[in-house]
Amino acid sequence: MVDDSTRKTLSNIPLLQIRAGPREKDVWVQRLKEEYQALIKYVENNKQSGSDWFRLESNKEGTKWFGKCWYMHNLLKYEFDVEFDIPVTYPTTAPEIALPELDGKTAKMYRGGKICLTDHFKPLWARNVPKFGIAHAMALGLAPWLAVEVPDLIEKGIITYKDNC
Amino acid sequence: MSTAIDELQAIIAELKTELEEQKTSTRIARERIERMSAEVVDSNPYSRLMALQRMNIVKDYERIRDKAVAIVGVGGVGSVTADMLTRCGIGKLILFDYDKVELANMNRLFFTPDQAGLSKVEAAARTLSFINPDVVIETHNYNITTVENFDKFLTTISESGLQKGQPVDLVLSCVDNFEARMAINAACNENNLNWFESGVSENAVSGHIQFIRPGETACFACAPPLVVAENIDERTLKREGVCAASLPTTMGITAGLLVQNALKYLLNFGEVSDYLGYNALNDFFPKMTLKPNAECDDRYCLQRQKEFQARPQPKEQQIDEVVSNEPLHASNDWGIELVAEDAPVEQQTTNTTNVASGLRLAYEAPDKVDVNQSESAAVVNAGLPETSLDDLMAQMKSM
Numbered sequence: 001m002v003d004d005s006t007r008k009t010l011s012n013i014p015l016l017q018i019r020a021g022p023r024e025k026d027v028w029v030q031r032l033k034e035e036y037q038a039l040i041k042y043v044e045n046n047k048q049s050g051s052d053w054f055r056l057e058s059n060k061e062g063t064k065w066f067g068k069c070w071y072m073h074n075l076l077k078y079e080f081d082v083e084f085d086i087p088v089t090y091p092t093t094a095p096e097i098a099l100p101e102l103d104g105k106t107a108k109m110y111r112g113g114k115i116c117l118t119d120h121f122k123p124l125w126a127r128n129v130p131k132f133g134i135a136h137a138m139a140l141g142l143a144p145w146l147a148v149e150v151p152d153l154i155e156k157g158i159i160t161y162k163d164n165c
Numbered sequence: 166m167s168t169a170i171d172e173l174q175a176i177i178a179e180l181k182t183e184l185e186e187q188k189t190s191t192r193i194a195r196e197r198i199e200r201m202s203a204e205v206v207d208s209n210p211y212s213r214l215m216a217l218q219r220m221n222i223v224k225d226y227e228r229i230r231d232k233a234v235a236i237v238g239v240g241g242v243g244s245v246t247a248d249m250l251t252r253c254g255i256g257k258l259i260l261f262d263y264d265k266v267e268l269a270n271m272n273r274l275f276f277t278p279d280q281a282g283l284s285k286v287e288a289a290a291r292t293l294s295f296i297n298p299d300v301v302i303e304t305h306n307y308n309i310t311t312v313e314n315f316d317k318f319l320t321t322i323s324e325s326g327l328q329k330g331q332p333v334d335l336v337l338s339c340v341d342n343f344e345a346r347m348a349i350n351a352a353c354n355e356n357n358l359n360w361f362e363s364g365v366s367e368n369a370v371s372g373h374i375q376f377i378r379p380g381e382t383a384c385f386a387c388a389p390p391l392v393v394a395e396n397i398d399e400r401t402l403k404r405e406g407v408c409a410a411s412l413p414t415t416m417g418i419t420a421g422l423l424v425q426n427a428l429k430y431l432l433n434f435g436e437v438s439d440y441l442g443y444n445a446l447n448d449f450f451p452k453m454t455l456k457p458n459a460e461c462d463d464r465y466c467l468q469r470q471k472e473f474q475a476r477p478q479p480k481e482q483q484i485d486e487v488v489s490n491e492p493l494h495a496s497n498d499w500g501i502e503l504v505a506e507d508a509p510v511e512q513q514t515t516n517t518t519n520v521a522s523g524l525r526l527a528y529e530a531p532d533k534v535d536v537n538q539s540e541s542a543a544v545v546n547a548g549l550p551e552t553s554l555d556d557l558m559a560q561m562k563s564m
Contacts, residue, residue: 022312036557043564063312088315089347123528
C-alpha cells in the first residue's frame with residue numbers, strides 16, 4: 001500500500017504530538033510550530049537527497065496554506081500552484097490539497113482542483129492522528145499524485161512545458 | 166407608412182405585456198396557503214398528505230409546518246431530499262452548499278440543464294419555492310469546513326429555527342466527503358442537535374443513512390465510518406481515471422430512506438432506523454444500532470454521553486404504542502422469535518467494532534494504546550530549543 005521509498009521518506013519526517021485544531025486558539029499555535037518544524041525538516045531532507053519538490057507558506061493564523069510544487073519529467077520542470085485550507089476538524093481529517101490550475105483537466109480531481117487521493121490515504125491518516133501533519137499529507141498525498149498524473153497529463157498534451165519556471 | 170409603424174409598435178407593446186405576464190405567471194403557480202386543509206379536491210396540494218391522519222398513520226400532520234430542517238450539501242441526495250420535504254410541506258429549509266450546478270450533474274435528479282452555472286443553493290431555492298411557496302427557504306453558499314465559515318454554520322443551525330433564536334429541528338447531512346461530515350458531527354455534538362448522516366458509495370452501488378443523537382447513539386467520530394460491504398473483489402474494482410461514479414437510482418433511494426426516517430422522527434410515527442444500509446447489487450438492507458464510544462476523540466461527544474447517562478432512561482415500549490389486546494400475530498409458522506433489545510449489552514467500546522452482517526468499518530480503528538508512543542521515528546520538538554512561530558515561518562519562507 002505504501003512503497004518502500006515513500007516509507008523511507010515518511011520515517012524521516014518528524015512526527016507531531018499535539019492534537020489541536022485551528023479553533024483551539026492557544027494550543028493551535030503549538031501545533032502550528034510542530035507543523036513548521038516538520039515541514040522544514042522535510043524540505044531539508046528533500047534538498048539533501050536532491051528531490052526538492054515543493055515550498056509552502058501560510059497566513060498568520062496557519063489556516064490557509066499556499067505555495068508551489070514542481071515535478072521533473074524528461075529533465076523539464078513542471079510547476080504548479082498549491083493551496084489548501086486547514087479544516088476545522090484538523091488534524092482528525094487531513095487537509096484537502098488543491099492544484100487549482102489543473103481543475104477540469106483530469107478526472108482525478110474534485111471540484112476546485114482538490115486532488116483525488118487513493119483509498120489508502122484516509123485510513124492511513126486516520127490511524128496516525130495526531131502524529132501526521134501537513135508534511136506527511138504532502139509526502140503521502142500530493143507526491144504520489146503528481147508522480148502518476150503529471151506524466152499522463154504531459155503525454156496527453158493537456159499540460160505543456162513553460163519556459164519561465 | 167407611418168400607420169404601419171404605429172400598428173407594429175402596438176403589436177410589440179401587446180407582445181411585451183403578454184411576455185411579462187407569461188414570465189410572472191410561471192414563477193408563481195399558486196398563492197401561499199394559510200392552513201393545511203384535509204379537503205379532498207384536485208386543487209388542494211395537501212389533501213393526500215392530510216389523508217395520512219385519516220388512515221391513522223400520522224397524528225396531526227400539520228405539525229410539519231412548525232419544523233425547520235437544515236440540509237447540508239445540495240447534490241444528488243440533498244437536492245432530492247429538499248424536493249421531498251418541500252412537497253411534504255415542511256415549515257422551513259436551510260440549504261448549505263458552495264458548489265455550482267454543472268452539466269456533469271445531469272445524471273442525477275432535480276437540477277435541469279438550464280440551471281448550469283447557477284449556485285446549487287440558488288437554483289434549488291428557485292425550484293423549491295415554485296413547487297411549494299409555503300416553505301420558507303434560506304440559502305447559504307459557503308464551505309462549512311473552513312474556520313471562518315464553520316462559526317457561521319454553528320450559529321445558523323442553532324438560531325435559525327422557525328422561531329428566531331431557536332435551533333433547527335433536524336440536520337440532514339447530504340455531503341460527499343469525510344471532512345464535511347466530521348464538521349457537521351462536531352457542530353451537532355457541540356449544539357446537541359440530532360442529525361442524519363447519509364451517503365452513497367463512490368462506485369454508486371450502495372448507500373446508507375445513520376441517525377445520530379449526541380450521547381445516545383455513536384457519533385460520526387466514535388468509530389471509523391460504517392460502510393455497506395459490497396463483496397466486490399478489490400482487485401477487480403477499476404478506479405483508474407475517475408474519482409466517483411453515480412446513479413440517479415441509488416441517490417434517489419438513499420434520499421427516500423433519509424426523508425422517510427426524517428419524517429418518522431419529526432412527526433413521531435413508526436420506528437426510526439439508527440443505521441440503515443442499502444446494497445444495490447443484491448438488494449440487501451442491513452440495519453443496526455451503534456452505541457457511542459466511551460473513548461471518543463470528540464470531547465463534546467463525551468459530554469453528551471455523560472448527560473445522556475444522567476437522564477432517566479424512558480421505557481421506549483410504552484410510548485406511542487397503539488393500545489391493542491389482540492395478539493400481534495396469532496400464528497407463528499416460522500418460529501420467529503423476538504429478542505429483547507434491552508438484553509444485557511457488552512462493553513460499549515467493543516460494541517462499535519461488532520457490526521451487523523453485510524456491513525463493515527471503512528478501516529481499522531486506530532489502536533488507542535499506541536497513540537502516545539513515538540516508536541522509532543523522530544518526534545518534533547525533541548531536544549530542540551524553543552523557537553517562536555514567527556522565526557519558523559521566516560525560516561520556511563527563506564528556504
